Amino acid sequence: MAKKPEILMVCGAGLGSSFACEMSVEDVLKEENIEAKLSHCDISTATSTPADVILTGANFESQFKQYDIQTPIIYLKRMVDKNEIREKLLPELEKL
Numbered sequence: 001m002a003k004k005p006e007i008l009m010v011c012g013a014g015l016g017s018s019f020a021c022e023m024s025v026e027d028v029l030k031e032e033n034i035e036a037k038l039s040h041c042d043i044s045t046a047t048s049t050p051a052d053v054i055l056t057g058a059n060f061e062s063q064f065k066q067y068d069i070q071t072p073i074i075y076l077k078r079m080v081d082k083n084e085i086r087e088k089l090l091p092e093l094e095k096l
Contacts, residue, residue, distance in 0.1 A: 005096050006037045007089075008051035008071075010060065011079070014042030021055055021079040028086050034093065053092050055085070 007025060011018035018040035029036055041049060043060060047067045056064065058075040072095075074088045 004035050004037050005052040005093055006039075006050065008046055008049055008054045009038070009040040009079075010043055010046045010054055010056040011040070012042060012060065014040060014045060017057060017079045018042075021076070021085075024080045024082050024085055025055065025089065028082050028089065032086070032090065036093075052096055053089065055079070055089065 009018040009021040009025060011021070022038050022040045025036075026038060029038075039049075039051075043056075043063055046054060046056075047069060051071050054069070054071050054073045055076060056073065057079050058077050061075050064073055072092055074092060076084055076088065078084060
């Protein structure tokens, strides 16, 4: 990776589960020795926020499909599951 990837965690209100997800992502990246810019927000803010990867709950997939977002979106079954985050996020970061 040439630059620090920007990773955006998203939930309905942009406060609770997205923040918890950000903390789990931070732990995973620290374990993998990967530096990244992390932030969290709500869905409508995510549509206009630049990011390299978006992580969100699988329950928000239908809402995201209403928008034309070119950023890769990772849908998580459990937003704080570090194993799921590791399994889905790391391959996406390797593409950057």
